[in-house]
Amino acid sequence: MKVSVVIPVYNKAPFLREAVDSILLGTFTDLEIIAVDDKSTDDSLEVLRSISDVRMRIIELPQNLGPAGAANAGMDAAKGDYIVRMDADDISVPERISLQVAFMDSHPEVGASGGSVKFFGSEKHAVELPLTPDACAAQLIFGVPVSQGASIFRRSVLEKHALRYDPAWPRIGEDWLFWLRMARHTQFANLRSVVLEYRRGEQNIGHGRDKAVDFAPLQRAAFEQLGIPFTSEELDLHLMGSTIFKITPTLDRVRSLRAWYDHLIALNASSAFAPQKALSERVEEQWDKLFYHLPKYGLVVAIAHLRLNTRWTIAQLAYALKYCAKAYLGPTPKA
Template structure:
């Protein structure tokens, strides 16, 4: 059987969510694909979870830890499909994802990269928010280099993955996908389907749980690297490590803060207050946490006035 689609997932200590992630791939309405799972030196029971599935579509690579970018490059290198779908070990692909994305790419042969909108979910799988991303090629190209295309929603043409130079192995995580997407955009059109096709799980180790300052610093650094024709200096590599330095308590506190923000965005004030208090208890001196706390406590009328004031041009 000729394989049209290869799914590539790297796994590192993802035991709590891995079974659900794998099931979401195996239960797609589009059935004919290979599923390359790279167990990147997990020290928990991730390998046992993978081996518990008896499905001929799964191709397992069990290896010592080499990092996300190298693992993904290895998975794509051994793949046989014309199209590559990415998947993360703690996320969930909705059943129609592959069918809808393949249908678009088959009909629009000048596109090299495709994403979708996503739901944000918490550790327990409860939906917190959803994205409303730019969908058209023109809008996405205008946003470069700050492309908004969620990694585990991506489907792309294998041919252009290699033409773009693969995932940059110098970048351990955080914006390796952004670098690749910018390179791929040089070879063809890119788009995001308006459909929500992936549930993206927020966990403490996610990039979303760095502080606002750290996220902005990463954004500035990645833009500089792209502007410099993707050249990483030794100082850039050092900067990535310094920018992303964060304690376990800060990660957990920021995780609760992000959940609080999403509840507050949808006027779920009681839940927003609950999570910001949890964040405050862990990181009592974080400015972002204090600001969120004060916003929640503002009376609705005063808060609406504040929002309108922020939207007015100077």
Template sequence: MPQPAVTVLMPVHNGERYLKEAIESILAQNFVDFEFLVIDDGSTDRSHQIAGSYGDPRIVLVANAENRGTVHVLNQGIALASGRYIARMDADDISLPDRLERQVRFMDEHPEVGVSGTGMRLIKNGKLRNIRTHAASDPELKIQLLFSPCFFHPTVIIRAELAKAQPYPGNLVYTQDYNYWTKLAPLTSFANLREVLLHFREHEGQISARKADMQVSNSRTLRADYLKRLISVASDEQLAIHHAIAENRTDINLPDAESWLRHLMEINRQTGVFSNEEFEREMSRRWWHCCKNNRKHGKKVAELYASSPLCRYYRPDFSKYLKFKLRHLIPL
């Protein structure tokens, strides 16, 4: 049997509610040269029966006798995958029909890129909601990792050769994607397609809802470790400011946040760890979000924002900026 271009890797554990829709979104892809590796991780509901009810020969169904956890299943799937690329899929999401076609074409045309993702649109309470995208270029994505994951995990496609040589780390569970991207960042180039190729479902049963506290704690550990690539030593107070910025907190001390972001810019100018132009833009964008999300400074927020040199490098959407100024009653 010839090697397929793509292995679509989908772990499932007690996912019967949305599984049929997820599977059929892959079977309906315009791109047909794939194997669909579905790993049932010890489900006790009808997940196995649903996945096994299809007669499509591209489906490869593997059943684990007991629940081993997401990281184990992802690495199990990577070891079993026979495709040149491995595309992630979750059992409660929907891939749009041209997802694989667009992603495979992009990876074929950009051999330097080891991992890429796409934009996505949220499904909440059964309805399509807002669109979410990440930055597109490698320098921007590596800088974004200083604050948060740079891919939407279910949208990712990765070169199988890279994944097999560098499987998911087994530590810091519930943040396996952030952990993985920080591990791969020095090893390959990243990219994102800005177009929406997946609908991501939000619901109470997700790990992100059930393990939120652990996710926050583990993300802080990863963030602090990745930050060391730019700044070797950061105090507890500095890390607290950095985490507050990354988490989009609404109780940020804005002068402290501005001082920290300017400090990071100065260090990057000296060390050249990241592309300076992209780094300045990202610090400026973070400053905008700090001010936009924080109201405790009252009418002074817009003044604080505009008086900082940080506002030079990123321009928010005009309608959002207008709303921001009107909210704080600052004359235009």
């Protein structure tokens, strides 16, 4: 068998049939679906049982193990050469698995890959992830290199290196830690094509949660796995650079963040936790993204960013001035 699609399920009855059908009705057919019911308290199990397809397998867990434990149970039961991950409330595009299998077959050096993700529901936009192995390696310092729900990976890599999700980790971010462990043994890549439609709404596990509370321990664990020494202040600065504002951006903190980013680039030259060129480009990309979140903290903070940025543009300056003018003067009265 070529592909095992692992779908952990917990209380997703309203969306479950659409998610499963998006796989069963897709263009790729040499597959099995392993739906792992994580002791749901709604009608999820009944929905799964109502699906009549010989490619469907259902695992009923005797107790709730959480996303990591349910995913591990599905991967342990997988028979396919490739494992495809899928969330129980998302929709795979019809050609998703065909595209991903073709890519993996033609890139044996890549152990896991994904593709672009299109959000729908309470948010509507598309997200592209880094395409090349070097860019994915550099991304690991800031977050996931591959979207978990859009991923495909080789079962042989998991078995050879005994890779599993950490069931002891809280319910947010187990995928980032999983990719960090996998990165020691293989490479990542992404397709530019959209392969998954990701449903945004109250059913998401991270809905309504404080990002700083969830991401601070995750970022700490990522630094530790990558072998990057850091202080608590540097951790907060790095989160600020990722637009997770545990601390408020100020003039001094923007300057300190730039110094931290320069330090990371210099440290990588000797530690090599990512390819140097790719890391430099990814750091500068994140630095540029931060700018558009700064004007609301004051024009002086945004200008400080521009003064530290050798690549600033007139458009960025205009954005800062326009934002501050609107904030301080209010909208222009209509004639």
